[in-house]
Amino acid sequence: MRALVWHGKEDIRCDEVDDPEIEHPRDAIIRVTSCAICGSDLHLFQNLIPAMKPGDIMGHEAMGEVVEVGSGIAGKLKKGDRVVVPFTIICGDCDQCKRGNFSVGERSNRRKDLADKVFGHTTAGLFGYTHLTGGYPGGQAEYLRVPFADATHIKVPDGLSDEQLLFLSDIFPTGWQAACSARSSRRTRLRSGAAAPTVRWQSGAPSCWERNR
Amino acid sequence: MIAIDCLPERLSMAEAGGAVVVDFREDSVIERLQELTHGKGPDKCIDAVGMESHVSLAQPDTLYDRAEQAILMENDRPHVLREMIYVCRPAGVISIPGVYSGLVDNMPIGMAMNKGLTFRMGQTHVNRWTDDLLSRIEDGQIDPSFLITHTAGLEDGPEMYRLFRDKQDSCIKVVQSLRRQE
Numbered sequence: 001m002r003a004l005v006w007h008g009k010e011d012i013r014c015d016e017v018d019d020p021e022i023e024h025p026r027d028a029i030i031r032v033t034s035c036a037i038c039g040s041d042l043h044l045f046q047n048l049i050p051a052m053k054p055g056d057i058m059g060h061e062a063m064g065e066v067v068e069v070g071s072g073i074a075g076k077l078k079k080g081d082r083v084v085v086p087f088t089i090i091c092g093d094c095d096q097c098k099r100g101n102f103s104v105g106e107r108s109n110r111r112k113d114l115a116d117k118v119f120g121h122t123t124a125g126l127f128g129y130t131h132l133t134g135g136y137p138g139g140q141a142e143y144l145r146v147p148f149a150d151a152t153h154i155k156v157p158d159g160l161s162d163e164q165l166l167f168l169s170d171i172f173p174t175g176w177q178a179a180c181s182a183r184s185s186r187r188t189r190l191r192s193g194a195a196a197p198t199v200r201w202q203s204g205a206p207s208c209w210e211r212n213r
Numbered sequence: 214m215i216a217i218d219c220l221p222e223r224l225s226m227a228e229a230g231g232a233v234v235v236d237f238r239e240d241s242v243i244e245r246l247q248e249l250t251h252g253k254g255p256d257k258c259i260d261a262v263g264m265e266s267h268v269s270l271a272q273p274d275t276l277y278d279r280a281e282q283a284i285l286m287e288n289d290r291p292h293v294l295r296e297m298i299y300v301c302r303p304a305g306v307i308s309i310p311g312v313y314s315g316l317v318d319n320m321p322i323g324m325a326m327n328k329g330l331t332f333r334m335g336q337t338h339v340n341r342w343t344d345d346l347l348s349r350i351e352d353g354q355i356d357p358s359f360l361i362t363h364t365a366g367l368e369d370g371p372e373m374y375r376l377f378r379d380k381q382d383s384c385i386k387v388v389q390s391l392r393r394q395e
Contacts, residue, residue, distance in 0.1 A: 004370040014368045035385045036378070037370075037377055043264060045374050048282070050315045058370075064391075086339035104335035123336065140370060154343045163358035164350055166388060173342040174262075174310050181333035182257035182308035197222045211391050213305060 003141030006056045009047035013163065017057065020145035026071030028149030030085060034162035035139045036061040038170060044130070048064040051114075051130035060087035060127040062139025063162060069149065076150040082151040084168045085139060085146055089125035092151030096124075108148055109134045139169075215249055218265060219240055222362070227377035238269070246300045254302035263311040264289035273320065281318060288315030298325045308333035360386040368390055 005015040020029055027196055043049055063084040070075055077083070089108040090097050096104050108125035109115050111134050115122040116131060125147065128138015137145065146152050156165045217239045218228035228234050235245045247253060268275045274292055281287035297307050298321050307330055325332070351353050362385045365373050373387045 004367065004374075006261075010375075012371050014370050024240050033390070033392050035389050035391070036365075036371060037389070040263075041374070042378050043312065043314070046265070048264060048288070050285075084343075088336065088339050088345065090257050094293060100338055102338040102340050106381075125301045126336070140367065140389065142367070145233075146316040147249055151340075154340065154347065156347065160350065161358070162390070162392070163361055164356055164387060165347075167360065168346060170337065170339065171360075171386075172346055173339050174337040176262065176339050176342050176346060176362060177311040177335075178259045178308045182259055182306050 001142035003137070004059060005055045006044060006058055007054050008054050010045060012045060012058060020143050022068060022070045023145065024147065025070040026148050026150055027064050027070040028077055028146045028153075029068040030064040030083065030139075030144045030146055032062050032064040032142060032144055034063055034166050035059050035141075036166055036169075036171075037140070040129075041069055049130050049132070051132045053131060053135070056130075056135065057141050057163055058128045059138030059140030060129055061166060061171070062127070062144055063156070063166050063169065064144070066149075067143070073150045077153060078156075079193075081153075082156050082158060084156055084165055085127065085144065086152060086154060086168075087129070087170045088093045088152075089127065089136065089147050090133065090151045097151070108152075111135055125153070132139060146194070155203045160182035215255065218318050218366065220380055220383075222385055226360075226385065242296060243300055250302070253325075254300050254305070256302050257308065258297040258301050258304045258306045259310070260293045260297055261310055262293040263309075263378040264291075264313050266290045278318075289313045289317050291320065293316040295319070295321060298328070298330065301328065301330055303328040304330070306331045307335060310337070312336075334355065361388050363387045365389050 001017060001019045002014055003017050004012050006012055035184050041058060044052055066077055066079055066081040066083060069079060088103045090102045090105050091107040093155035094106040096106050103124050106122060109122045110125060112122040115132055125134030125136055127136050154168055214232045215235060216232040217235045218224050219236055224234045224236060235242060261391055264277060268279045271293060271306055274295060275290060277288060278290035278356050281291055301307060362383060365387060370378060370389060377383060377384050
């Protein structure tokens, strides 16, 4: 398949590489229909996060069609499903995933050893975003292997265009979360009253998330 | 809502969305924020810039950061973060989607502590929000595709990285479509 491959500072090429394969029962393979370049990809283009290796496939904003699923997907995803792929790889059942703290999931980073050393704790695996976050091949490619695919997906309906849906992978929820985080001020908490919202806030779930649920 | 930037295409997009805009190349951010908030400072500040903030002679700390980053003494250029701590109203909130990668120097933590600021930050918990956001797209409340300025093929990727990095051709967002090969 063709993919955008990192070779070094300011050197990204469209190369022919091996197609991804199912490596684990919870994997799925997606045929990418659209992907985007993120502002944070430019940090890697400039080699400002020194944990890329030549040959790494770029991209963490992608969507497409499921073409193959592993044996452990348990009916949660099937061939032909249309999905947006979130840039954070989530297992769905570690302590952090259960709390909704998906970007700091405890099991999806396959370079946990490296992350533990650098950050003190591991954070979630990310697509195409250095070996600190697992060194997973990214979605600026014709095909993408999605680990923990039974949890790591957003099913989307037909009838809406790729352009309308693609940014659910990163920048739309990122802007939303940034705004919700800013909203959780003292005033918000006082207006909500009593201790319960404060406890909820301290446990890591912003009040606007609770409202949205 | 006040949006601060120096790229005309992004300022116009923010203005079209209802924001009051400040071009930091033309105006003093600190003075304009003082005026716009009647001397109080903004209650909530979002740093959507992160580690590659603009380097400018008018902001000496950005030159220092650029030099430090070049010799790997500092990973990030946190000018926006320093500025937010300075302008944010006491007891306000600083929200940081970033992205930041590692160590920063000269962080005015004493200023932040004494002003009683709250910091909230992190990579996005994407699936926490997407059920709600998808339903907003389906209902027609928002169509995020307004951001797209460039559509290209995968093979155009290397060129698009350069174009986007250099902000040529008013590039705000590149989407690569792979459907044309079907």
